[in-house]
Amino acid sequence: MTMEKRSTREALGDGLTELGRLNENIIVIDADVASSTYVKAFADEFPDRYYNVGIAEQNMVEVASGMALAGKKPYAVAFSSFLIGRAYDQIRCCVAMPNLDVKLVATHAGITVGEDGSTHQMLEDLALMRVLPNMNIFVPADYWSARNMIVSSYKNDKPLYIRLGRPEVPLFYSPWDEFHIGGGRIIREGSDVSIVACGIMLFEALRAADILARQGIEAEIIDCYSVKPLPEELIQSSVRRTGCCVVAEEHNGMGGLCGAVAESLGINYPVPLRFVAVKDRFGESGTPAELQEYYSLKYREIVGAVAQVWTTRRR
Amino acid sequence: MQRELELKLRRIAVEVRKDVLRMISMADSGHLGSAFSCVDIIVYLYFHLMRVNPQLPGWQERDRFVLSKGHACPSLYAVLARRGYFERQELWNYRKLGSLLQGHPLYTNALGIDAPSGSLGMGIGISCGMAMALKTDFPESRVFCLVGDGELQEGSCWEALMTASHWKLDNLYVIVDRNGLQMEGETETIKALEPLKEKFEAFGLFCLETCGHDFPSICETFAKAAQEKGFPKAIIAHTKWGRGITLAENGEMPVKASLSRNQVTLLLDELSKESAALSEEER
Numbered sequence A: 001m002t003m004e005k006r007s008t009r010e011a012l013g014d015g016l017t018e019l020g021r022l023n024e025n026i027i028v029i030d031a032d033v034a035s036s037t038y039v040k041a042f043a044d045e046f047p048d049r050y051y052n053v054g055i056a057e058q059n060m061v062e063v064a065s066g067m068a069l070a071g072k073k074p075y076a077v078a079f080s081s082f083l084i085g086r087a088y089d090q091i092r093c094c095v096a097m098p099n100l101d102v103k104l105v106a107t108h109a110g111i112t113v114g115e116d117g118s119t120h121q122m123l124e125d126l127a128l129m130r131v132l133p134n135m136n137i138f139v140p141a142d143y144w145s146a147r148n149m150i151v152s153s154y155k156n157d158k159p160l161y162i163r164l165g166r167p168e169v170p171l172f173y174s175p176w177d178e179f180h181i182g183g184g185r186i187i188r189e190g191s192d193v194s195i196v197a198c199g200i201m202l203f204e205a206l207r208a209a210d211i212l213a214r215q216g217i218e219a220e221i222i223d224c225y226s227v228k229p230l231p232e233e234l235i236q237s238s239v240r241r242t243g244c245c246v247v248a249e250e251h252n253g254m255g256g257l258c259g260a261v262a263e264s265l266g267i268n269y270p271v272p273l274r275f276v277a278v279k280d281r282f283g284e285s286g287t288p289a290e291l292q293e294y295y296s297l298k299y300r301e302i303v304g305a306v307a308q309v310w311t312t313r314r315r
Numbered sequence B: 001m002q003r004e005l006e007l008k009l010r011r012i013a014v015e016v017r018k019d020v021l022r023m024i025s026m027a028d029s030g031h032l033g034s035a036f037s038c039v040d041i042i043v044y045l046y047f048h049l050m051r052v053n054p055q056l057p058g059w060q061e062r063d064r065f066v067l068s069k070g071h072a073c074p075s076l077y078a079v080l081a082r083r084g085y086f087e088r089q090e091l092w093n094y095r096k097l098g099s100l101l102q103g104h105p106l107y108t109n110a111l112g113i114d115a116p117s118g119s120l121g122m123g124i125g126i127s128c129g130m131a132m133a134l135k136t137d138f139p140e141s142r143v144f145c146l147v148g149d150g151e152l153q154e155g156s157c158w159e160a161l162m163t164a165s166h167w168k169l170d171n172l173y174v175i176v177d178r179n180g181l182q183m184e185g186e187t188e189t190i191k192a193l194e195p196l197k198e199k200f201e202a203f204g205l206f207c208l209e210t211c212g213h214d215f216p217s218i219c220e221t222f223a224k225a226a227q228e229k230g231f232p233k234a235i236i237a238h239t240k241w242g243r244g245i246t247l248a249e250n251g252e253m254p255v256k257a258s259l260s261r262n263q264v265t266l267l268l269d270e271l272s273k274e275s276a277a278l279s280e281e282e283r
Helices: A009-021 A040-045 A056-071 A078-088 A088-095 A125-130 A143-153 A201-214 A230-243 A257-268 A288-294 A299-311 B003-027 B032-037 B041-048 B071-083 B089-091 B123-137 B156-165 B198-202 B214-228 B263-282
Strands: A005-007 A026-030 A051-053 A074-079 A103-107 A137-138 A159-162 A168-170 A187-188 A192-198 A219-223 A227-228 A245-252 A273-278 B064-067 B143-148 B171-177 B206-212 B235-240
Touching: A009 A026, A009 A040, A009 A074, A009 A103, A009 A125, A009 B235, A026 A040, A026 A056, A051 B003, A051 B143, A056 A078, A056 A159, A056 A288, A056 B003, A056 B123, A056 B156, A074 A078, A074 B263, A078 A088, A078 A103, A078 A125, A078 A159, A078 B263, A088 B123, A103 A143, A125 A137, A125 A159, A125 A245, A125 A257, A137 B235, A143 A159, A143 B089, A143 B263, A159 B156, A187 A201, A192 A201, A192 A227, A192 A230, A192 A257, A192 A299, A201 A299, A201 B123, A219 A230, A227 A257, A227 B235, A227 B263, A230 A245, A230 B171, A230 B198, A245 A257, A245 A299, A257 B156, A273 A299, B003 B041, B003 B071, B003 B089, B003 B214, B003 B263, B032 B071, B041 B064, B123 B156, B156 B171, B171 B198, B198 B206, B206 B214
Parallel strands: A026 A051, A026 A074, A074 A103, A103 A159, A137 A159, A192 A219, A192 A245, A245 A273, B064 B143, B143 B171, B171 B235, B206 B235
Antiparallel strands: A005 A168, A137 A227, A187 A219
């Protein structure tokens, strides 16, 4: 991990432009947010394959569906709140049900959107997308994972939601790391507790692991970038060794990664489990750093949660 | 339009209506009146205007049909079967467990179903996406989108119309089945659509009106619309809800009717009389 920082949304522009050069069927459809989603780079290089449908997310998803039906590989880009929230019925009926090759890429997900406040801080998107049959979900943690997920996504022809954030985060992965639908990565090995995290919470988990190590608790950290399908075997094999689990995500604690892990472990291998996530609330204005503190999404909460599950761990 | 062709299309339309009636009565559910009002338009498209090949449903250069008012799908299914996309036997499984012919259409290329629908207001947007993609790859290919009139109350339709005119999608035809009715009554009482033509024109479409049951005027309208380059087209087809069944046309049948065996026989008789009258005309 270097000290250099870049946002995952920055990877969108770079990733799509790289994709555009690889495959001429790649189309980008945008709901008038090209500058803040960094899609402008693609628009400049491939003006014939870029459509700004205006402030009309529902129409954007319909158009993407029609494009896919006519043999194109469309990427629909908008802010998470409005892509996933506003156009939910379109995503359900025009993309997931017919199982079309449409990629939904949303930036500005989570509380760290900051000052814009609750309407723009999407904390329910993973839950909404998870319950759609055929849908796949990626939540990259850093610039390189985001970029590599975007670039490799064109190889599959499945509906896929990629969730990106607004703030700058440390560079963790390298340009050569690969990510797969249904995959996850153990980024730190340990035998005492499994921490399953995605997005920005991965960095909090790493920091928590350092503190825990000083107390003699070795945490295993799984970057669960594929929220759906969930890498169940990976998570289970880790938990079978550690006997307890903490899940951390920048999302409502219901229905997202926390829900997915709880469902899977509850059925297959129940262990003491705690969540570090937003507790069924909407967001509000503030700086991203303030909000992360205020909504209890810091390494401190992870350390606390680990202490709770570790003392009652399954042996 | 030649007399011979008109009679051929009318004959097909009567047979399609009979099939639709059988399908809905066998499923004991479905939207009869709304399916009947657009039979003639779909017959005209598939048996005359559209460039399609039932043996090659995936032919990329084909014209596309998007049934935005998905609840009228029995008419589409019956037309597709008659056009040779699949066995007519399959129609009797409509709305049954395990059937390919769902209560609202699933996208099924092999059966000739070009787009999914069922949730209202999405067909024009899907058609825009198709028309944009086809415009660059296959400029000859056209997209025909049939929408219900009540459906136009969905805001997404108007988002899509703005998209259509902004990109000058002149390969797109939006056809409105203007039967004047929606679930709870008349469109003009519930939430008025008029002046509809002016609305389409204000949104940048080239708009024409026609009777949706008269093949020569449907034909003439499409021919006239085709000459207008640089604009997406809207065709308001004035239709009768339940066209072909006097009871329905007169508004004496509920929107979602459960039909007794006797009723079905009577209605089939009425349609058979129409086909007998056609035979007379042919002589």
